[in-house]
Amino acid sequence: MNTKYFKVQAKCGHVGRNHYILKWFYVKALTGEEAAKVVRDKPRVKHDHKDAIRNVVKIIFEDYLIGLKANLEDMYFKCSNKQEQEFYKCVKLEEIYPEEKEKPRNAWWN
Template sequence: MYMFEVCAKCGHVGKNFYVDKIFVVRASSGKEAARVVRNFPRVKHHHKDAIRYVIRIDEARYWEVRRMNDMDPYFLCHSIQEQRQTCEITPLSEKVTEVCENEDTTSKKRFFEGKKAIRNPKKYYYRFDDKERYAA
């Protein structure tokens, strides 16, 4: 059995935010250590890049990180209210896919005039009187 230092993305700090935390694990390989840490509480399990890095370490570093984690207020709190009071964390932002500005996100319903599709029905309706609003 070897000792590994695994850095993972941890959550519960806000939507689209994370905190990098270091865990230490005894495992037979680096892949096994990463698999074990991915299933730890507070780690973002479903992210592809949840595991940042895995390093094989010696026993002195193992106990140093264990002591640091035992005193870390992020791991000691039991609720979000307690975390807000005791922890001073600066969460990192995840890249969020932005919605295209030109795309109409309010409705996915398509409008037609005969067989011709109308791209922007609001602009189309303003061109005609209320009596000729038969396109919808």
């Protein structure tokens, strides 16, 4: 089997209730579908959203390495909580999008 390289755009969380940020992930996989499955299980990705994976693009090895390096330098992936994100200014306000539809909450009073 020949391994291919993909960049996958996914909806990520920890930026406020009913909001998300789009981030690119760089993965090795045999198919684009497999790459999407790998990214869906990564930390910070909104796993429970059907539209969590926004885009899958096949790339060359050099772009894969550049993308991995960029993600290693991205403070959003280094922070472990909302307070650190705000302190280090990891997320710009213009990068945050509201959810298209507000999801119903699973609470006893609903």
